[in-house]
Amino acid sequence: MRVVIDGDLCQGQGRCFSIAPSVFGFDELGNGVVLASGELSEGELELARLAEANCPEHAVGVVE
Amino acid sequence: MTIEKTPVADFATDFDHTDPAWVADPYPIWEDLRQRCPVAHTERYGGAWFPATHAGVTQIAKDTENFTSRTVIMNDGRPDELALPSPIGVAPPITSDPPFHQIARKLILPAFSPGAINPLEPQVRALCRSLLDRLEGRDVVEASWDYARLIPPSVIRQMLGFPEADTDVFIDVVHTITESVDLPEDERIAAFEPIEEYFVAQIEDHQANPRDDLTTFLLNAEIDGQKLAVEHVFGTMILILVAGIDTTWSAVGSSLWHLAQNPSDLERLVSEPDLMPVAVEEFLRFYAPVTMARLVKHDMEYLGVPMKEYDWILLGFPAANRDPAAFADADRFVIDRAENRHVAFGLGIHRCAGSNLARLELRVALEEFIARYPRFTLADPDQVTWSQGQIRGPRRLPIRVG
Ligand code: HEM
Numbered sequence: 001m002r003v004v005i006d007g008d009l010c011q012g013q014g015r016c017f018s019i020a021p022s023v024f025g026f027d028e029l030g031n032g033v034v035l036a037s038g039e040l041s042e043g044e045l046e047l048a049r050l051a052e053a054n055c056p057e058h059a060v061g062v063v064e
Numbered sequence: 065m066t067i068e069k070t071p072v073a074d075f076a077t078d079f080d081h082t083d084p085a086w087v088a089d090p091y092p093i094w095e096d097l098r099q100r101c102p103v104a105h106t107e108r109y110g111g112a113w114f115p116a117t118h119a120g121v122t123q124i125a126k127d128t129e130n131f132t133s134r135t136v137i138m139n140d141g142r143p144d145e146l147a148l149p150s151p152i153g154v155a156p157p158i159t160s161d162p163p164f165h166q167i168a169r170k171l172i173l174p175a176f177s178p179g180a181i182n183p184l185e186p187q188v189r190a191l192c193r194s195l196l197d198r199l200e201g202r203d204v205v206e207a208s209w210d211y212a213r214l215i216p217p218s219v220i221r222q223m224l225g226f227p228e229a230d231t232d233v234f235i236d237v238v239h240t241i242t243e244s245v246d247l248p249e250d251e252r253i254a255a256f257e258p259i260e261e262y263f264v265a266q267i268e269d270h271q272a273n274p275r276d277d278l279t280t281f282l283l284n285a286e287i288d289g290q291k292l293a294v295e296h297v298f299g300t301m302i303l304i305l306v307a308g309i310d311t312t313w314s315a316v317g318s319s320l321w322h323l324a325q326n327p328s329d330l331e332r333l334v335s336e337p338d339l340m341p342v343a344v345e346e347f348l349r350f351y352a353p354v355t356m357a358r359l360v361k362h363d364m365e366y367l368g369v370p371m372k373e374y375d376w377i378l379l380g381f382p383a384a385n386r387d388p389a390a391f392a393d394a395d396r397f398v399i400d401r402a403e404n405r406h407v408a409f410g411l412g413i414h415r416c417a418g419s420n421l422a423r424l425e426l427r428v429a430l431e432e433f434i435a436r437y438p439r440f441t442l443a444d445p446d447q448v449t450w451s452q453g454q455i456r457g458p459r460r461l462p463i464r465v466g
Contacts, residue, residue, distance in 0.1 A: 011415035014178065014423070018341060029170065030177035030420060053403040054345075056411060 001040060002063050003048045005032045009059035016060050020047035024060075032059070069108075079106045079114055081138075081355065081378060087452045091395070094383040103369045110142025112376035113360075113369060116383045118390035118407070120367050124358060124377055126412040130366065131358040131377060132161050133414065137454060138357040138376045148359075155303040158414065165413060171285050171292075172300065172417055175278055181420040184219070188425055191218050192432035203466035204443045207324075207433070208458045212316035215429050216309045219421070224301065225277030226266050237262060241302060242310050263298050278304075308418045311354050314457020315408075315422065316429045318351035319344075321458050322397065323434075324442045329399045334438045337431070343399050344427050349406030350397045352382035355454040356410065381407045382456065437465040 003023055005016070012031045016024040023044050025035045036044060045062070052060045072083040075093050080086065086093055097104050097116035104114040115121055124131055134148050136158055153159025156168030174180065195214055199205045217238045218231060226234060237259050244252045270279040282297045292300075323330045333343060358377040365371075385406045388394040392403075409416035416422065442448070443462035451459050 011412060012173070012177075012419075013409065013415055014420055015345075017178070026178050028177060028179070029173040030179075050402065054405055056405045056407050056409075057415075058405075 001045060003034050004061045004063060005034055006059045009057045011057050013056050015054040016051035019051045019054060023048045076101050076104050079104045080108050082452050087450055091386055094386060103367050109138050109140060109376055112378055114378045114380060115367060118384040118387035121379060121384035122411055124379060125410060128162055130361055132361055133358060134159055135359055136357050138378055143374055155299060158303060167287060175281050176417050176421055178420050181424055185424060187222060188219055188428045192429050196436045204462050204464050207320045207463040208317040208461035213313050215425055216312040219425060220308060223278045225275055225279050238305050238309050241305050263301060267294055267297055310455045312422050312425050314353035314455055315426050317458040317461055319347040319430055321461055324440055324463050332399055333434055339400060340427055340431060344423060345404045346399055346401045348408040349385045349404055352385050352408035353456050355380050355382060381410060440465045
């Protein structure tokens, strides 16, 4: 499983890095970035899914 | 001058967001519109449309081809090309369209990114505590006028690096500015004169003595290698004040209004402080304070209705947040709602640039109020008054704390 942020959709709503700060961070403009590389732990995966479900722009994805 | 308006009989065909029924309680009106229309129309304001659904609001917010942001406050009279500001707009980036919008937005975003905003938490907390100290000893406190109202201007004054001694002057200035939004153009310009003088003096002081604050940041900002003109810096400050003050005041006020009437939610926040960030998102969903406007760019059939060039769109983010098609139990406040894609800060390219700051202020204002008064109730529901217009929140809110 991988997490992705679609840079065309992301508008810096800020939900992902608040909900899952170990998985997502932010850049200088406040847009979301993926921090985690490699395998996510069970807990991180759960938080990443929650971030996905809370992104108003549908920019966050947890994919195979 | 206030013109008496005819009361609205049917919001589907003659809506008016300043009608007393809408001001008092808009939520049943929106639910009714969702079932009947779902895009309401009015001949008022020279012609306007109101999509009451999440899908409709989303589609328009993201569509900068067919709609312009050049005027975002709906007012009387139908604008035309000559009366409209240029695509750059009077208050970039909120009144700008692509491609200029992006340039103006990128300029200010770094100053409002989490990296810049998170470190402000201790000073926001100290401010809230000192405002609460002033209310010490009272059994009933005016939670809107004497608490929520005073937080955003002081935070922005600190960010701008304007003198602490000017706190009261600054708050008066801010009210003149935010109230001027509804004034006719000539009165607005007259009201602005002393304000411009005050701001220009502060800006010049920063030019002479640069320091680490938002004013210096704006003075150093560049478009195409060119520093911003003083008027552009002043204009950006005005936008930040107009966009950041009444909005945040309203969000804090509505949240306290809710807690004063829902003791079980208050108890949960007192006993589970870690729930606050999740609760803040639900306060933002349920009591979203900001409705925006757009103008239709050309005649077209859109969302199944015949829109005409320069018709208004009243873009109801608060209505979208109550749409059962987008939220389970949309009309119920669920303090620990885990999935909450609310759109209180808008959608698409105009996403609220101040959302990180707004969330910080809302969370800390609530945390400190609750820490001081773990139990409180509405002192007198009849004395609660609500703002009229595109920003919704309580303006008088007597709360019994003793
Ligand atoms: C709870 C408080 C707030 C709410 C609900 C809110 C809501 C919004 C919304 C819905 C928009 C989108 C406008 C549109 O689509 O036309 C917006 C834009 C904006 N807001 Fe806020 N706002 C809040 C607080 C703030 C604060 C504290 C600031 C700054 C100090 C701020 C600065 C801005 C700016 C600069 C824009 C324009 C962004 C652009 O056009 O790119 N807001 N806000």
